[in-house]
Amino acid sequence: MPVPMLDLSIQNQAVKQQVLEGIAGLIDRSSFILGENVRGLEAEIAAYAGAQHAVGMSSGTDAQLVALMALDVKAGDEVIVPSFTFFATAGVVARLGAKPVFVDLDPASFNTTGALVEAAITPKTKAIMPVHLFGQVADMPAICEAAAQFGIPVVEDACQSMGAKGWGKHAGQFGEMTAFSFYPTKNLGAFGDAGLTIIRDDAALAARVRRLRVHGMEPVYMHHEVGINGRLDEMQALVLRAKLAMLEGWHEGRRKHAAWYHQRLAAIDGQGVVLPKEIVPDGRHIYNQFTLRVKDGNRDALQAHLKDLGIGSAIYYPICLHEQPCFADLGYKQGQFPESEKAAAEVLSIPVYPEMSEGMLEEVAKGIEGFFKG
Ligand SMILES: Cc1ncc(COP(=O)(O)O)c(C=O)c1O
Incomplete structure (x- = not known):
């Protein structure tokens, strides 16, 4: 009997009817961008992950990029990231003109550790982005302690780990901000690209992430800074809401x-x-x-x-x-x-x-x- 690495068709059948009805409603309303499903998904995921704020994004990569932009990461800065991870974790750092500073891993978990991160901190370190690889939370108490000693913010890359827990907390409850990916192969997968940034408790940071998602614009056609088009669309949001229940x-x-x-x-x-x-x-x-x-x-x-x-x-x-x-x-x-x-x-x-x-x-x-x- 052949066994594929992944077969999404069965879980997609489980939501097919609900999604088709949802899309029919979207076509009737013809409202496709940042509507009620995106707002609903944001509220549901903030509650699920135990964070105060959530901003739906076009991908996990953009969810990370915007989090770093909200911390003013720029040329001359360093961001500590693992070397053994998906490319996006370091790609977003380089895209902002900053330097990814790589760290090694704990062979027992494939994740980096507090000690490895601490040893890589320099006066230029602007942020630390540990990854919860494969679905297991990284050494977050030690990483956050090292970061706190130097007042450096932590952005969790939980693109593979929404729903993972450690030390009694959810992935996303350790760092100032956290990126999730809903790429179709994730445990919660969209019908295309999608992601989300959660902001643990800082309302001003959340407002900035929200504004950066739409070209730094607030209100319409007033641009305070140069952001990106990182919007999540309504169709992906309704698929994700249907799947979140499962x-x-x-x-x-x-x-x-x-x-x-x-x-x-x-x-x-x-x-x-x-x-x-x-x-x-x-x-x-x-x-x-x-x-x-x-x-x-x-x-x-x-x-x-x-x-x-x-x-x-x-x-x-x-x-x-x-x-x-x-x-x-x-x-x-x-x-x-x-x-x-x-x-x-x-x-x-x-x-x-x-x-x-x-x-x-x-x-x-x-x-x-x-x-x-x-
Ligand atoms: C660890 C990690 N970081 C970042 C990303 C980027 O997410 P996306 O593919 O949704 O842009 C992924 C997804 O593949 C990932 O696994």
């Missing part, structure tokens, strides 16, 4: 599958592969990805073996950001972030989406086991 069930489905893999693959954990670990106290990993480390240089061969069996898998991410050609002028060297580079060589994400049957999980587990048994 999100907790989907998170729990992914967690159930992760627990299943842990039990089923226990015998090879630490042998051929290392299974992902939940290391955060009082937390909840939402498994946007279930990411193995494949030891002994076997990653690509295991992926090819699974592909031959019709089993999907993915490599997030094969190249660290400090090794990307576009950042060559920053002067980073190969070997500078050994744990990040090791992760890039070892990671393999396997299917974990909530609609998988036990038979599909078994197929994946058998495929992995078979590779090592030969």
Whole structure:
């Protein structure tokens, strides 16, 4: 039985009727931008994530970009970001003319730590942007403590982790601002690009983010500063509102599958592969990805073996950001972030989406086991 890396059609069927009716209403009203669905979604996600303010954005990338713009990040500034993450985390820093300052990771979680961040702080550090990679919250109490010592704001990149928890709090309740992505592969995915910035408690910062989203404009045609067109449209917002009602069930489905893999693959954990670990106290990993480390240089061969069996898998991410050609002028060297580079060589994400049957999980587990048994 083939097992795709992700099959969105089942969850999309679950909201299809509601979405079609919603779109019919939108066509009747012909109001497509920043309307009642965007406002409704903002209120619902602020409540869901335990933040005071939420601003719907056109993508997770723009949600990060606008957060940094609201902190006046500009040329000459530094922003601390992990090297092992999706490109956007550092791309938005560079787009503002600032310098991404990369940090390494904790091999147990793939996330950066308070100590690594603290060691990278300089007088030029304008912001710190930790990432909650794969669905697990980063070392936020220690990161926020390091930041607070120097009065540096923290922007959480929770693009993969809306609904994740740690230390009894939601992703988004640690930093001044947080970016979420609703790219279709996220646990809460739109029918295209979409994102959202939450602002924990600062009303003035929230007003600025809101204004930056529409070219720095307030009221209409009065531009206080140069912003972007980062608006979320009504159609995406109504899709997301329909899906939000099901999100907790989907998170729990992914967690159930992760627990299943842990039990089923226990015998090879630490042998051929290392299974992902939940290391955060009082937390909840939402498994946007279930990411193995494949030891002994076997990653690509295991992926090819699974592909031959019709089993999907993915490599997030094969190249660290400090090794990307576009950042060559920053002067980073190969070997500078050994744990990040090791992760890039070892990671393999396997299917974990909530609609998988036990038979599909078994197929994946058998495929992995078979590779090592030969
Ligand atoms: C860690 C991380 N940061 C930022 C982004 C950017 O989000 P988007 O693709 O919605 O622009 C993503 C999404 O892929 C992500 O995974």
